[in-house]
Amino acid sequence: MKRRIFIQKSGAAGLALSVMPIACTEPAPKLDAEVLILGGGLSGLYLAYLLDKAGKDYLVLEGSNRIGGRMFSREDIGREVGGRGIGDKYTEVMKLVKEFNTEMIDITDYMRSPTAIYVEGKLHAKWPDPATNPAYLQFTAFGKSPQLTALNQWYQKPELDEKYSELLKRNGLTEAQIDLANISANYNDIRETSAINAYHSSAFRKFNGSERVLNFKGGSKHFIKAIADSLKNPVLTNKMVNTIEDNENGVVVSCIDGSKYRAKKVVSTMPFTTLRDVKMNTSFNSNQKKAIQKLDYTDITQIHLQHTEPFWEQDEMPVDIWTDTPLERIMNMSSSPTEKELACWVNGIGTAFFDKMSEKEVAEYTIKKINEIRPSSVGKIEYLGQQNWGKYPFNKGAYVEFGVGQAAWFEDMIKPAGNMHFAGEHAARESRGMEAAAESANRVFKELIS
Incomplete structure (x- = not known):
């Protein structure tokens, strides 16, 4: 419609409205679904699965060209590069494993293989003193602290919320040892991150109750595909969200390809590192605003290698090596006791x-x-x-990491805001990793159907 005609018609419509009865006002736009789920990772897929079972209408929008999120089987290099290990007592994830008869591999007995140590230019097949082993300094020192007595205490204990390095120093580590411990710690920087993360991880290992560690046979892609294939509605990929409009009729989600979707509710499973790039008019509480803008995720770079000969048989050294070089840790990532898949695992500030x-x-x-x-x-x-x-644009980090003072935002940050709900690994009260993603999806499902 030409601009002049549009303005004329708009003006006429405005005049007409002043005398038209309210019953003749324009109806609300047609909805594409009851619930829009943003993100086709484990959390989004599990929520869709639960809504399916309850007979609810939904639509999943995934920003990348694939499903799975941080569960990622890289076909181009033939390696798993995302989440893979689950405990046998992961309640929510194991429900799905059994539902889809997913083949698993028990890696418990060979996951903790010996590690050589390369420090100050010298390779040690075995470190002589376990108490000073640089690969375990973090765990040795942290183990001296009183531990949590429940899974959900981590965000309810402000007295434990301090820089992780301060805790380790108080428990006996020198500044030089803290630098070495930073290599093994799966955080961006133990001189900045909160000790709360370590307390939570330790509590989850203790109270989750898992005795065995399992991997997906053939990779996580089979598990993810099984969930997606069970859904009545397809997951729409290449739908990177750039705007969320929240109004009295529901929500309108716009994507960078120009498409728009309307629903009564929207559930964001997007990491806050990517959600903060979305234009939104939702009325968030103050702690939600801070969390969306500031909550950090751990940087991890994996460098995957293959061997043409088993060189470890020649030098009779362990396959795994902890190093004080930029490569940090060289590990066997295979799920098989007879195969070796080598990768350098670099954390946090080391990725720079x-x-x-x-x-x-x-x-x-x-x-x-x-x-x-x-x-x-x-x-x-x-x-x-x-x-x-x-640098992966759809996540911008591997998993959530709370800075000092940020755990106090948690209860507020996961509350519904307007027509928006929050799920994802970062939004779980108790669990971590894949179980956290599933736990949060189950919580949001209950919010939606209550």
Whole structure:
């Protein structure tokens, strides 16, 4: 419609409304679903599964070109690069495993294989003193602190909310040892992150009750596909959200491809690192605003390799190596006791070293450094690819990490706001990892049907 005609008609309509009865007002726009679920990872898929079972209408929008979120089987390099390990007492996840008869592999007996130590230019097949082993300094020191007595205490104990490095220092670590502990700690920086994260992780390991650790046979892709295939409605991919409008008729979600979707409710399973890029008019409480804008996620870069010969048989050293080099930890990531899948696992501030490199430079540096650390590997390892979770645009991090003072936001940040609800690994009261994603989805499902 031409602009002049549109203005004329709009003006006429405005005049007409002043004399028209209220019953003739324009009806609310047609809804595409009762519930829009933003994110096709485990949390979003599980929520869709629960809504399916309850006969509720929903639509899942996934920003990337695939489903699974941080459960990611990289077909191009033939490796799992995301979440894979689950405990046998993961209540919510194991329900799905049994529902879809998913084949699992028990890796408990060989997941904690020996680790060589490379420090100050020297490779040790075995560290002589367990109390000073640089790979376990964090755990040795943290174990001296009183632990939580319940799974949900982590956000209810402000007296424990301090820099993790301060706790470790109080428990005997020197500044130099704290630098070494930072390599093993799965956080961005133990000099900045809250000790609350360590307390929560420890409580989950203790109180979840799992005795066995399981991996998905053939990769997590089979599990994710089974959930998606069971849904009545397809998951729409390549639907990166850029606007959420919340009004009296419900919500309107707009995507960067120009598409729009309307529903009564919207559930965001998006990490706050990506949700903060979305334009929203929702009335969030003050702690939600702070969490959405400031909550951090751990950067992890994995550098995946393959071997052409079992070089560890030549030098008779353990396959796994903890190092004080930029490669940090070199680990066997295979789910099989007879196979080896090597990857360098770099955490937090250490990822910045590789972020400034091209992929070719990452490959060259990695091979050269491993050859230097372990001469038996020369000519026997090849670069496959890297997974940089900090730079992955649909997550911008591997998992949530609370800074000092941020755990106090938790109860407020997961409350419904307007027509929006929050699920995802970051929104679980008790669990961590994949079980956290599923736990939060179950909580939101109850909110929606209550």
